[in-house]
Amino acid sequence: MPHPMLVVEDLEKTFTLHTQGGTVLPVLRQVTLAVAGGECVALHGPSGAGKSSLLRCLYGNYLPQAGRILVAHDGRMVDVVAATPHTILDIRRRTMGHVSQFLRAIPRVPAIDIVAEPLRAVGVAAAPARERAAALLTRLHIPERMWQLAPATFSGGEQQRVNIARGFALDFPILLLDEPTAALDAGNRQVVVDLILEARRRGVAIVGIFHDREVREAAADRAFEMAAYAAAA
Template sequence: MSILEIQGLAKNFYLHHANRDIHSCQNIDFVLEEGEFIGIVGRSGAGKSTILKCIHRTYLPTEGDIVYESLAYGRISLAHASEREILYLRNHEIGYVSQFLSIMPRTTAKEHVMQALLETGHDSGTAREKAEEMLGYFRLPEDLWDIYPNTFSGGERLRLNLAHTMVKNPRLMLLDEPTASLDNKTKILVKDMLLKLKQQGTSMIGIFHDLEFMDGLCDRVFNISEGTFA
């Protein structure tokens, strides 16, 4: 059974200062089955991240549709859903791992991971326990747990992003270069966690430049060339 259907997806950007349109992804069509992991590869600037951001509704598609089979709402268009529906889905069903850390001011690393669980209705004790377990799994040093992450290195921030998303065990997970600034030992931890989540039924779409990391993880791989799947 499919969990996500991308139908004729296109995203363009208008540069006002240059009076020109930039065509990012174009004519994207694919179906993600429940429990499947699709990998997307391609040159930088080809539109890979744009696809994920349209699914997450960070961007509104210029054309096409993204249909998600939700537990809460049934079959729903992510391109046309209300902001309230999108917020609920992000909190409860759809996870997104970015290379970049976005966090509320004056929030510690542990509070950031706990918040992901508190938003889904977990009590504070359970949220704290699971957050500490996940931070420990990704080997974020314990002396950083109660620190504001604005001083973290790139690798530490990415590990925090991974912990924040994966602690919720999302139904659909979007991964934008989840190993970009990680050492090889941490990459193994990430791969093991992704395999565990996949076995538990999480459906995933990931963008990668590390082709070796994808081996044994992705069920299908699409190459995006000049904004379209090849």
């Protein structure tokens, strides 16, 4: 495969619930996966198969018990599993974007600034960052009168679109998408598909969870079957 941007090797994830009698919940077993630039891989499998857990491991949000997650960062492959928090923060700032299922609304911060934040974090000046944010919000049909409002009071679909705009604000080389279209109407679903296809043409490597089959078929070029790796079965 040309230029893998993301390589997962023998990843194991288990939860040990110390507060519940030490119950051990195996979730992922020996997951192995490689994603090249320009590829979009859809994680596929029934609820509980570990799709979200895998995505969270990739982003450094969950701590795997074993295995490696190699990410192309600064011209070399860095292992997220072994990386220091300081390095993971740098990877998140410059290399790997993440669109979570729900927006974690920050009180009092206007929608447009939430979208512009990833650009500001890498040193883009306020004006061009807001310009880019405005363009994305417009594309995702968030009316201009809402840009200066904090999204806490927005509807689920509006919050999700703010979240998507934020995820696409910076051209991350790697993107993780956790059900980005779950609360969207057909028109906005198509915008998200277009954003994904444009990112792929730029050479972005994407891993996503798409419950909507049409979106999955339009945006992804292959499915990754989780069933074979789910340890819970």
